[in-house]
Each structure stands twice: as structure tokens, then as C-alpha cells.
Amino acid sequence: MTTKKSFVLIVVGLTLCFNSAIGQNLEFYMAYNSKFTLLSFFKEQKQNLEVQRDNEFEPNYVTKATHFVTNPLLLDGAVLNYKNFGLYSKGELKIVKGNLSAKDAQAIPFYVFIRRNGEFVMDKKMPFFNKQLYRVQLSEIFKFCKNGDDLILKPARVQDWQAKRVLRLFEGC
Numbered sequence: 001m002t003t004k005k006s007f008v009l010i011v012v013g014l015t016l017c018f019n020s021a022i023g024q025n026l027e028f029y030m031a032y033n034s035k036f037t038l039l040s041f042f043k044e045q046k047q048n049l050e051v052q053r054d055n056e057f058e059p060n061y062v063t064k065a066t067h068f069v070t071n072p073l074l075l076d077g078a079v080l081n082y083k084n085f086g087l088y089s090k091g092e093l094k095i096v097k098g099n100l101s102a103k104d105a106q107a108i109p110f111y112v113f114i115r116r117n118g119e120f121v122m123d124k125k126m127p128f129f130n131k132q133l134y135r136v137q138l139s140e141i142f143k144f145c146k147n148g149d150d151l152i153l154k155p156a157r158v159q160d161w162q163a164k165r166v167l168r169l170f171e172g173c
Contacts, residue, residue: 072163086170094135107134109156116149132156147171
């Protein structure tokens, strides 16, 4: 019986090591959470995935891609916590590349889109409509959003396609 448990733990460990997205999240989670348990980590990952949608990557371009960390979004200078993100969140949002904990993290240009029931919201009153941004205030975006909308952050430069993020917006965060 002990051999089976050891084997399962080894398989889980190897899976985490080789899956860079979960591995980076696990490393970050262990470093900043003194009450670490594997169960609590996976529970938090499930909550994060309710907000973070499939990023709908578009690697259709022949280009040298820039490497981005698992979560390149900064909210008021701190890494965005998906668990606490929703329609009542406030602050300045950026997409960055480089070392997020260092001051040299470089903001990249991006576009903001809102999708509701599978259709893009096209309102020319939106201050971010069809504009290339380096940062945006969430309050400017959320004036036009409803519960359940998707917030799409799409990099403006082709080589930054990996930083695209699609976030589901909920009221209760």
C-alpha cells in the first residue's frame, strides 16, 4: 500500500515539475503561503480557472515569440490575483514582460475587448475602444461590463501573442 502512495506522489511531483504553468504557480504559491498543502494549492487553482479563461492563443504568425511568465498581468504594480479579481476590482492594469518582481518589468502595448454572450461589445463611447494601451484603469473598463462578460487583453505586437489573456468577470469578487 505504501508503494502505491509513493508512486502516486512521484507521478504527481513529476507532472508538476514538467508542466511549466502549474510548476510556476506551485513555486510561487509555496514561496508566499506558509500554510502550504497540495490540496489547498489545487483548490486555489480551480478558483483561478473560474476567472482565467482559455486565453485563445493565436500563434498563427511566423515570428520569434517573446517568453512570458504564467501571469504577466500587474494590477497596481502587483501580480494580478485571479481569485480576488472581479467587477468590483480597482486599480491600473498592465501587461508586462520580464521579471515581474523587479522594477525593470517592461509594459507592452495591448488592446482591450469586452465579449458578452459570444459577441464583442462595440461602443465608441468606451475610452479604450480600438486604442493601443500600455495601462488602463479598471474603472474605465468596468463601466461597460456586466456579470459574466469576458475581458480580453490582446497584445498589440505580433511577437507578444503569448501574453493574451481572457478573464471572466464576476460581481462577487
